[in-house]
Amino acid sequence: MLNFLFRLSDRNSSYLFLKIFSQFLLLYYLSKSPYLNLHTPRPVSQSGSSSPYSESEPESDASNHNSLPAATALLSDELLLKVLDKIHDRKRHITNSLVCRRWCVLSGKLVKLIDWEFLESGRLSFRFPNLEDVNLVPACIKSARNSGILLSSKLIEVRLSSGMVENGEGLFVRKGDVFESKEIDFGVAILAEGCKNLRRVVLMNVSEEGLNCLAKECELLQEMELHNCGDLALRGIYNCKNLQILKLNGNINGVYDSVVSDIGLTILAQGCSRLVKLELVGCEGSYDGIKAIGQCCQMLEELTICDHRMEGGWLSALSYCSNLKSLSFQSCKKIDENPGLDEHLGSCMILEELHLRKCQMQDKQGVKALFVVCRRIRELVLEDCWGLDDSVFTAATIFRSIRSLSLKGCSILTTQGLESVVLSWKELDRLRVVSCNNIKDSEITAELATLFSLLKELKWQPDSWSMLSASLAGTGIGQKGSRSLSWN
Known part of the structure; x- marks a missing residue:
């Protein structure tokens, strides 16, 4: 059990x-x-006094x-x-x-506050003085607590009233639906003074004053997630000397609208020099903002760009992130509209992983520029990316040291397009192909079959009709200790 x-x-x-x-x-x-x-008495110590x-x-x-x-x-x-x-x-x-x-x-490590009064009254810090992780976002939004409408995504989860849904502004959460920054700062100050062991906090519409108080009182704070905060508010995290993980949500489509630009990114870079992991969601910016992060945050190892609004030419700034090991793009409508010449792009020298999920990749120039910047990677993950056809995927031949490829939901990539790239990778030893309907078992060539036999790990399920398991029966693949084959 x-x-x-x-x-x-x-x-x-x-x-x-x-x-x-x-x-x-x-x-x-x-x-x-x-x-x-x-009727159950409280335990009494040997000295006769109550437990301490x-x-x-x-x-x-x-x-x-x-x-x-x-x-x-x-x-x-x-x-x-x-x-x-x-x-x-x-x-x-x-x-x-x-x-x-x-x-x-x-x-005390799992508090998700839904009643702002519970925080302002001091009961939260009194009840959980050793609180380490708290999410204040649900309590920052003025909504009916008994509402049957729940807006839930990976970015935010809030209860909505019918008035919020029918506001006519195209946003589920308007500025008037969120407590003012002064009120939120007051609550954050109470939280910081009463719970000095905080290590992670999720905040919304907090200003510089509130973040300043949090930085001074909670020296152990290592992780922060900010929603609906503008550029100038980021000056408040300047004193968060131990902050290592930051998720900055600028604009979430259809939910709320705020602006984080190069100004905020530069302030962030100068104040959070010990960042190890950074996620930028719906942020504006350009070459200057990303360059500042690369130059100031020398310890940065993981960078995630989600639904960005960056100006053309920003990709070349990634080369300043000298210790970056993992780079992810999620739900991006574009990569870079004007990346410039390849010789000016530079390269992330020790980058190991590149992940693209739910991104639009029909812009061949932008995708090619990204691959040039990331040409030293050893692992490539492409999931549910629209526009990834054979001509776009061909740009991946620039990866000479790649060892692992994972494809999922790449519906217009063909068997020929896959083969033309993977056969050029001499160090590939792991391949995963799932739900790629234009990749067919019947089109597997002898060269591709030979590559399959040399792989240490293979997951092959391009579509529900895949018959590779039958065609490879008796070959011994999947039976050796160092190799595995999965088609289910």
Whole structure:
């Protein structure tokens, strides 16, 4: 049972199971919890005094801990956090924290605030003084708490009222639907003063003053996500000396509209020199802003560009990111409209991975320029990219050191286009092709079949009618210790 649970924990299909399992654990522990039994005395120490635990962290005596079932005792903190995270009701999170000391500590790492008054009153910091991770975005938006309309995406999740949906401005969240910056700054100051152990925070419409307070009070802060914040607000994170991960959301289509330009990117670069991972969503900018990040953030290893609004010529600035190891593009309508000459583009010298997901790649010039900048990569991932045909994919022959290729949802790329590129890669040892309907088993040549036999790892499922498994039966591929073949 326990092994089955661990296998499910990393799959999307485990959501329902974890939800049911969490409810079972909750009911069991609440039935055993001394906090629901008014006749159960509090443990007393040998000296006769009450246990020294504070009210903010309920105690759990040894006998109560030893009575925990083996299944829960053996669950790692990471897995138990996944279970608890599926419970979205704030009141239930508070109840969970009363089960035992371990659950109290873990619940304090998963707070998603939906009631702004709970923060302003000081109850949040009093209840969870050791809070490490908090999301204030749902509480920053003025919406009906009992609304049945939930806007959910990888970028944001908020409850919407009917008035917000019918506002006529083309945005789900207007400026008037969000608390003013002064009010949010006040709440952030209360949070920072009461929860000095914060390591991750998600904020919305906060100003320079609020971020300044957070930077001064929470020295352990390492990760931050900002929504709907303008350029000048970024001056507030100048004192976040230990900030390593930043996700900056400038403009989210249809949700809210704010501007982050070269000004904000330059301020960010000068203030966050220790950044290791940076994600820019809906940000404007140009060569100057990206160059400033590359020159100032010397420790930057991962950069993600999502739905960017960069001016032409910005790609050549990536060469200033001297320690960049992973570069990702997501939901970008363009790469670079005017990249310039290849000899002026430069190169990311130690870049290892390039990921493009849900991007429009019909601009051959922009794609070619990107490949020139990333020509030293060892891993290429292309998923659900529109416009990736044979002529565009041919530009990938510039990758001479590539070892791994993953293709998914590239519906107009053909078998000939794939073959013309992968046969030029002498070091390729891993290939994954999934849901690419124009790549056919019947068109596999002898050269391509030979390459398949030399690969260490092959996942081949270009379409639901793939018959490669039958044609390769008896070849021994997938039976050797260092090689594997999967077609399901």
